[in-house]
Amino acid sequence: MRSELRPAxxxxxxxAAFRLRGVRQVRDGRTTLDGIDLDLPRGGFTALIGPSGSxxxxxxxxxxxxxxxxSGTIEFLGxxxxxxxxxxxxxxxxxxxxxxxxxxxxxxxxxxxxxGLAKAEVxxxxxxxxxxxxxxxxxxxxxxxxxxxxLSGGEKQRVALxxxxxxxxxxxxxxxxxxxxxxxxxxRLVHTLxxxxxxxxxxxxxxxxxLREARIAATxxxxxxxxxxxxxxEAGALLREPQQARTRAFLQAGEGELG
Amino acid sequence: MSGELHPxxxxxxxxxxxxxxxxxxxxxxxxxRLGLGKGLVVGAIRATVQLVAVGYxxxxxxxxxxxxxVLAVLGLMVAVATHTAARRQAKGAAERRTILPIAGLxxxxxxxxxxxxxxxxxxHVSPWYNPRYLIPLFGMIVANSxxxxxxxxxxxxxxxxxxxxxxEAWLALGATPGQASAEAARxxxxxAMIPAVNALAVVxxxxxxxxxxxxxxxxxxPALAVRYQLVVMFMLTAATGITAAIAVQxxxxxxxxxxxxxxxxxxx
Numbered sequence: 001m002r003s004e005l006r007p008a009x010x011x012x013x014x015x016a017a018f019r020l021r022g023v024r025q026v027r028d029g030r031t032t033l034d035g036i037d038l039d040l041p042r043g044g045f046t047a048l049i050g051p052s053g054s055x056x057x058x059x060x061x062x063x064x065x066x067x068x069x070x071s072g073t074i075e076f077l078g079x080x081x082x083x084x085x086x087x088x089x090x091x092x093x094x095x096x097x098x099x100x101x102x103x104x105x106x107x108x109x110x111x112x113x114x115x116g117l118a119k120a121e122v123x124x125x126x127x128x129x130x131x132x133x134x135x136x137x138x139x140x141x142x143x144x145x146x147x148x149x150x151l152s153g154g155e156k157q158r159v160a161l162x163x164x165x166x167x168x169x170x171x172x173x174x175x176x177x178x179x180x181x182x183x184x185x186x187x188r189l190v191h192t193l194x195x196x197x198x199x200x201x202x203x204x205x206x207x208x209x210x211l212r213e214a215r216i217a218a219t220x221x222x223x224x225x226x227x228x229x230x231x232x233x234e235a236g237a238l239l240r241e242p243q244q245a246r247t248r249a250f251l252q253a254g255e256g257e258l259g
Numbered sequence: 260m261s262g263e264l265h266p267x268x269x270x271x272x273x274x275x276x277x278x279x280x281x282x283x284x285x286x287x288x289x290x291x292r293l294g295l296g297k298g299l300v301v302g303a304i305r306a307t308v309q310l311v312a313v314g315y316x317x318x319x320x321x322x323x324x325x326x327x328x329v330l331a332v333l334g335l336m337v338a339v340a341t342h343t344a345a346r347r348q349a350k351g352a353a354e355r356r357t358i359l360p361i362a363g364l365x366x367x368x369x370x371x372x373x374x375x376x377x378x379x380x381x382x383h384v385s386p387w388y389n390p391r392y393l394i395p396l397f398g399m400i401v402a403n404s405x406x407x408x409x410x411x412x413x414x415x416x417x418x419x420x421x422x423x424x425x426x427e428a429w430l431a432l433g434a435t436p437g438q439a440s441a442e443a444a445r446x447x448x449x450x451a452m453i454p455a456v457n458a459l460a461v462v463x464x465x466x467x468x469x470x471x472x473x474x475x476x477x478x479x480x481p482a483l484a485v486r487y488q489l490v491v492m493f494m495l496t497a498a499t500g501i502t503a504a505i506a507v508q509x510x511x512x513x514x515x516x517x518x519x520x521x522x523x524x525x526x527x
Contacts, residue, residue: 027523065518066427086518091433102427114432122433160428167433 016075017042017203018063019172019206023060023072025227034070034165034227040079043235045197045204046212047235050224051250054227057098057225058208060173064093090123093171094164098179099120100156102148105136106158110148122167130162137162154185161192165200165202172196174206178213190216211254215239223247278303326388333374333397340366342406344519348412354525361509362408369502370397370404377494397492399470403455403495404483411451411506418443419514420524426514427521436515444507451503455496462492 016039025033033055040046048056061067061075065086074081081089091114103110112131114124123132131141139158143151148159157177158232164172174193178186194217197204208214214235221239223246224233231244241247269277281303288295320328341363350356374397378384384392419426422443429439462468470491474484514522 025304064431065520066431068516068518081465082518087433087435090431095430095431097424097431099424103425105426113429115450117429117434117438185514 008029009036009259015042016040017044017077018205019073019075019078020059020062021073021168023059023062023069023074025055025062025067026070027058032227033062033133036072036227036229036233038222038229039231040203040205040222042203043197043201044219045194045217045224046206047218048207048224049209049214049250050230052209053226054224055226055227057175058204058227060095060207062176063173064090064095071216076180087118088121091118091167092169093173094167094169095117095166096157096172096174097161097175100153100160102151102156102159104149105147106144107146107148107151107257108144110159110163111144111166111186133165134158134197135164136165138188141200146249153180154182154189156198157181157189161189163197165196169202171203171205176209178210180210187216193217195219211239223250225250228229295484317390318374319485320390320394324390329388329390329393332390332394336397336401337363337370341408344405344408344412347409350480350523355443356527357513358412358510361506362412364412364509365408365502365506366401366404368505369407369498369500370400372501373400373494373498376497377490381490384511388454396491399491400494400498404498405421407451407499407502408506409448410454411475413501414450414508415447415507417444418446419445419511421526430519430521434519436512436519439519439521440511441515444511448503451506452499455499459492459496462488468492475521 001027018038018040020036020038020040023033023036023038024031036055036059038059048059050056051248058067062069063076063081065081068082076084076093077091084092103113107131107176108125108127111125111133117122127144130144132141134141137158139155139162143155143159148156151159157180161172172193177193178189181189193206194205197217204217206213206217213234218239220233221235223230223238223244225241225246230246231238231242233243238247239251242251281299285296285299287293289298300308316332320332341359344366345355345358345362349358355520374393377396378387378392382392419440421501426439426443458466466490468488471484473486516522
């Protein structure tokens with residue numbers, strides 16, 4: 001039973017941005033991750049899929065050390081992530097939350113926040129730089145002077161994305177970034193993310209419950225259930241011909257739901 | 260109890276006459292069925308017993324005139340204030356272990372530094388431990404420090420709880436715990452200081468301070484009583500500020516792990 005849950009050897013990427021081995025996580029006395037072995041390919045777009053409560057977000061939060069696992073090892077580019085200085089790690093591995101948090105002030109002020117935190121490590125963002133970042137995130141550059149708290153959910157999420165880019169990260173972690181958005185807005189954001197991965201050579205790891213988004217953007221998929229990896233592999237193959245019955249069931253249920 | 264001053268004396272008999280005033284409130288409670296009767300009676304008796312006891316302790320302390328006894332009483336006042344300030348915020352044993360030392364440090368530093376400055380620099384108390392000055396002054400300071408600590412701790416906990424997402428958004432951008440909690444800390448410190456700031460604004464207009472009134476009743480020159488009151492107000496402001504700042508700075512660290520992670524909420 002246990003060996004069946006391991007990802008197939010072919011599913012382990014040649015060059016991994018993240019390498020997780022035997023990762024367990026416990027929150028409020030509940031086991032949220034129960035022995036995760038997973039490699040997330042560098043330069044790839046990994047979609048973490050699975051039913052709600054399967055541990056996707058718990059896993060994502062480990063990758064920039066918003067949380068530490070109860071046990072197990074996590075490597076980033078071949079080094080245990082605990083060996084990196086945590087603030088530097090978080091600048092290299094950006095995080096976009098499910099519900100975007102805007103800091104009070106203008107959009108420009110939000111994009112200058114990271115520089116304000118570490119003036120020596122993060123280059124300053126002037127207005128033209130901010131406009132470029134907004135364009136990259138798929139937002140009208142004229143938003144630069146708007147009050148961030150007044151924006152719509154989709155606009156805020158794009159500002160949050162642009163803000164995550166201000167530290168010039170190598171990796172972006174995305175926790176259901178489209179959960180609060182209309183389907184069309186969500187699709188456009190996922191396309192933006194997909195383009196960003198290529199234009200900025202980013203490694204993307206996105207938690208999603210919308211299979212559609214995995215199909216649009218993912219190059220690699222890991223299916224989680226009850227805190228374990230059911231299967232992981234190249235997105236095309238896995239989404240077309242899942243090897244595990246539970247993945248098949250999950251994909252079919254998802255297709256039915258979203259038409 | 261007073262030697263050099265000659266106010267009109269209040270005999271025990273006249274004190275009984277004052278107690279009649281409580282009976283007025285008691286009658287009102289019975290008549291309107293307020294259900295406050297028991298609380299009023301118990302409260303009046305408690306207040307009498309406590310204050311009379313304190314009076315005798317002061318008589319004894321003034322007569323003994325020993326610096327170590329004065330320091331012991333000051334220490335006891337800090338201990339009681341610390342316990343009271345921490346009690347509301349600390350629900351479990353683990354929380355109590357975290358909060359008690361923070362409240363104790365904040366009250367001791369805020370009240371102690373202020374008392375030292377006021378007695379040494381402003382009033383020139385002699386000898387330095389003169390209980391007639393130190394005990395009443397410290398009583399007022401400690402009470403304010405206690406309230407400041409309790410307010411600061413409570414407000415910081417609720418700010419950190421209400422703004423978890425914002426704090427984590429800052430951490431994810433590479434903020435230190437101090438940077439990520441700066442706004443929560445600022446709001447908690449302001450909340451703890453607002454009563455002191457408001458008191459400064461309304462004193463003499465809306466409120467006539469009890470200490471000044473008491474001094475005047477006891478026969479002091481009103482001009483001197485006013486100056487004493489100003490010293491007290493300034494000293495309470497300082498004590499409040501120092502206590503609130505130390506409480507907030509020490510407490511906010513406890514919300515984070517050494518790896519700059521926001522700790523999970525304590526299970527309810």
